[in-house]
Amino acid sequence: MPEQHRTLIADRRVQDDDWVLLEEGAERPAGTRVIVPLAAWREARGEDVAPLLTSDTELTPELAEELLDAPLIAIDFPKFTDGRGYSIARLLRERYGYGGQVRAVGDVLIDQLFYMSRCGFDAFSLREDQIVEDALHALDSFSLSYQPGTDTTEPLFRRRMRERQAG
Template sequence: MPEIIRHDGSIVADDWQVLADPGEGEALELPDAPCLVPAELWLAGREHYAGKPEIGLWLDSHEEPELVADHIHELPLIAVNFPKFSDGRGYSSARLLRERFGYRGELRAIGDVLLDQLQFMKRCGFDSYVLRPDKDITKAPRCLNFFSNAYQAATDNDEPLFRRRGEFPVATA
């Protein structure tokens, strides 16, 4: 069974299956296990999926979080796909889901997720991560907290470093 990394550094089994967008004329078949449905298909069948704790959705990098903003509180898990490690749109999606739309459920990074991205993803609001298959998951806990302090405010700490350290004295001339 695949494994995921949680924001606290624990490595656990991943019960969720990411369902691919079916081809033209094909129907989406749901397994008898928790699954993540493509966002547009979830919206099209929302009445059928809503309120089921074993069904979440995943956003592709080109899909805006506004697409599902009115329904996010119905979802136990939202995943954001990173099609390539250099595509940073998923970071913005995570911040919007957490800060603008108030999503409090599990937010997962999927796709081309690398170890050196984990702390930055955590700061943007992700709380679980599926690493790319060729990466060593045992190194992930260290990567989540590689830096002890960050200068900027983020979802994990809404005060910048200068406010956490107190006011600096102002030099007078």
């Protein structure tokens, strides 16, 4: 049985989710776009099938090359304390140049959204107990970030140094 639809925030706004996250071994409902485990995606590739990467996925160059054709990539957070998905997203964006949607699914909490967005996530499937308005505000928790990320490749101290030299 497919997982129930959750609230989707994509590109910093609430959107209808036309993808269904299927559990392992679940039968695909006719006419739906589905997110499936990596092995199932490899067998059924297409515009209406997307891979789900578990947090222990080893993102090899060969796998990354395969994933470049995926319409979206979902990364599972089995529990909010498991941060391995951050590294997977960052590698997909920075090292391998993936330009499609990178979606956080699973135990996604609003206090993590800002940091997830800095690592390359642009879509978030929120847990049922999360407040959407708070989640949208959480994406703008900080106006500046010291460290570089997928959104700003230059650290704050270098930006400030450049501004001083220009002014």
